[in-house]
Amino acid sequence: xxxxxxxxxxxxxxxxxxxxxxxxxxxxxxxxxxxxxxxxxxxxxxxxxxxxxxxxxxxxxxxxxxxxxxxxxxxxxxxxxxxxxxxxxxxxxxxxxxxxxxxxxxxxxxxxxxxxxxxxxxxxxxxxxxxxxxxxxxxxxxxxxxxxxxxxxxxxxxxxxxxxxxxxxxxxxxxxxxxxxxxxxxxxxxxxxxxxxxxxxxxxxxxxxxxxxxxxxxxxxxxxxxxxxxxxxxxxxxxxxxxxxxxxxxxxxxxxxxxxxxxxxxxxxxxxxxxxxxxxxxxxxxxxxxxxxxxxxxxxxxxxxxxxxxxxxxxxxxxxxxxxxxxxxxxxxxxxxxxxxxxxxxxxxxxxxxxxxxxxxxxxxxxxxxxxxxxxxxxxxxxxxxxxxxxxxxxxxxxxxxxxxxxxxxxxxxxxxxxxxxxxxxxxxxxxx
Numbered sequence: 210x211x212x213x214x215x216x217x218x219x220x221x222x223x224x225x226x227x228x229x230x231x232x233x234x235x236x237x238x239x240x241x242x243x244x245x246x247x248x249x250x251x252x253x254x255x256x257x258x259x260x261x262x263x264x265x266x267x268x269x270x271x272x273x274x275x276x277x278x279x280x281x282x283x284x285x286x287x288x289x290x291x292x293x294x295x296x297x298x299x300x301x302x303x304x305x306x307x308x309x310x311x312x313x314x315x316x317x318x319x320x321x322x323x324x325x326x327x328x329x330x331x332x333x334x335x336x337x338x339x340x341x342x343x344x345x346x347x348x349x350x351x352x353x354x355x356x357x358x359x360x361x362x363x364x365x366x367x368x369x370x371x372x373x374x375x376x377x378x379x380x381x382x383x384x385x386x387x388x389x390x391x392x393x394x395x396x397x398x399x400x401x402x403x404x405x406x407x408x409x410x411x412x413x414x415x416x417x418x419x420x421x422x423x424x425x426x427x428x429x430x431x432x433x434x435x436x437x438x439x440x441x442x443x444x445x446x447x448x449x450x451x452x453x454x455x456x457x458x459x460x461x462x463x464x465x466x467x468x469x470x471x472x473x474x475x476x477x478x479x480x481x482x483x484x485x486x487x488x489x490x491x492x493x494x495x496x497x498x499x500x501x502x503x504x505x506x507x508x509x510x511x512x513x514x515x516x517x518x519x520x521x522x523x524x525x526x527x528x529x530x531x532x533x534x535x536x537x538x539x540x541x542x543x544x545x546x547x548x549x550x551x552x553x554x555x556x557x558x559x560x561x562x563x564x565x566x567x568x569x570x571x572x573x574x575x576x577x578x579x580x581x582x583x584x585x586x587x588x589x590x591x592x593x594x595x596x597x598x599x600x601x602x603x604x605x606x607x608x609x610x611x612x613x614x615x616x617x618x619x620x621x622x623x624x625x626x627x628x629x630x631x632x633x634x635x636x637x638x639x640x641x642x
Contacts, residue, residue: 295322295345295479298471301352310354310623314528316472318352320557323470324549325598326481339599341546346553348467350560354623355464355472356615358519358530359538360455363440365426365447368455377448378425378608398422399446401430401610402586404504411591417504426451429516429610441518443536443613449578449605452539452614460626461616463541466600467561468617469581473533473597475526483525483532483597496522496534498595499588507585516585516611533595534587536613537580537603543567544577544602569602577602584611 300319309315324345368374378399387395403419410416423432426446436442447455456462464472473483480486484495494511501508507515511522520530542548542563552558567577580601583594594601603612618626 295326296347298322298474298476298478300476303352305352306620306623308627310618310626312357313354313618313623314357316353316355316468316527316617318350318471320347320349321471321474322346322478323348323467323552323598325596325600326479339594339596342549342598342600344549344553345598346549347557348471348552348559348561349557350465350467350471352620353464353468354618354620355468355527355529356461356617357524357528359443359536359613359615360452361440361519362426362436362442362444365444365455366440368458372454372458374451374454374458376426376446376451376608377606378446379427396422397425399424399608399610402504404506406505408502408505411503424610426608439518442516443519443531445516445536445610445613446608447539447612447614448608449539449603451608455614456616459616460622461618463539463614464617465560465562466540466542466579466581467558469538469540470598472527472529472617473525473582475529475532477526481596484523494522496531496583496595497585498534498583499586499590503588503590504586513585532582533597534583535585536582536611537584537601537609538582539603539612539614540579540581542579544569544579544600546570576605578605580612586611 298319298321300317303317305315305317322345325339325342326345379397381397382390382395384390384392384395398421401419401421401424402417403421404417421431424430424446426444427436428434429436429445452463474480475483477483477485482488482495484490489495497511497513497517499507500510509515513521517535519535522531522534524530525532540563543566545564545566545568547568548564551564552561563579567575569575569577580603583592583596583599583601587593587595593599
């Protein structure tokens with residue numbers, strides 16, 4: 210699998226006239242979901258899955274990542290098939306706080322079954338990627354506040370204006386991080402989805418992912434694109450480092466995987482979607498996903514071809530928008546495909562914070578964080594990770610035009626901030642440079 214490191218060291222930067230900007234000759238394969246896999250259907254509350262398995266994914270842009278102890282996964286016996294079932298969600302019954310921070314919703318916390326299952330009667334591909342979301346296991350999380358929407362361009366712009374922050378995609382790669390790389394390849398940029406103009410086999414990510422010099426949060430489709438007039442769209446091309454910096458400035462933090470999934474389920478137990486059992490209840494579109502023929506044609510039947518503004522689809526039962534589709538969302542957990550096995554063995558996990566180190570057997574040594582929710586590129590033809598409980602993964606220094614984030618805040622932090630009179634605007638700025 211090609212990475213940004215390989216692209217910079219060995220690739221050539223050349224002109225692609227049909228797109229009117231410079232791109233890398235060796236593109237980065239970024240995950241929009243998973244490799245194609247056929248799975249067997251199951252009932253809504255029970256599925257047959259391997260106990261241990263390794264998913265396939267293509268979500269990386271690798272430069273020098275923060276140092277972590279990326280120890281390999283322990284040896285496990287060959288996967289055995291068994292039945293797993295979802296238990297009920299038991300939310301905390303304590304009264305919610307009288308006042309939530311601006312733009313945030315109260316998530317009561319409680320005990321629930323965490324993990325993925327096969328949805329009924331659809332999605333013939335993509336489920337192989339959910340094997341890292343098994344076995345289903347019981348988890349308890351404390352109550353917390355969560356942003357109702359993904360962080361928007363307006364909000365991120367306010368952060369940049371206040372701090373002068375420069376995102377990873379806007380920084381020129383350092384020569385010392387890429388020994389032997391030609392100087393002309395050391396260019397700032399990011400990865401965008403660039404669909405071909407004709408159908409292609411789905412076995413080569415390079416056909417629709419492109420590294421674009423000059424692409425970043427201000428220019429999501431390349432240097433000639435802009436976010437002017439798109440203040441209410443999710444900010445994209447944010448690395449984990451960028452998301453963490455914003456969260457700290459806002460007095461918040463990034464959610465754990467357990468917090469994210471509890472919030473996404475909205476109190477529902479064992480449902481394949483954050484809104485229930487059917488992908489389109491009564492024919493209604495519930496999330497921004499890919500319609501048409503992947504990857505060459507998005508018909509926009511759901512109202513949007515590509516990324517959508519936030520909150521254009523129904524909120525879940527906790528008042529959260531876009532917890533499926535539109536853009537992927539960072540979590541604070543390191544990614545390991547074997548992590549759920551450990552959690553299940555320990556009984557009910559209380560406020561799990563993720564594994565101590567990152568490990569991806571497809572790319573050992575890469576520092577990856579878990580991502581959740583899927584994006585506008587998810588489709589039952591190729592990727593089904595709008596299914597709640599499924600997992601994504603990405604190098605910590607990688608941003609794309611289908612990856613964003615939202616923040617959370619503990620009750621204690623919110624109470625302290627309110628007493629101190631702290632306040633950050635939820636929807637600042639109506640115009641940006």
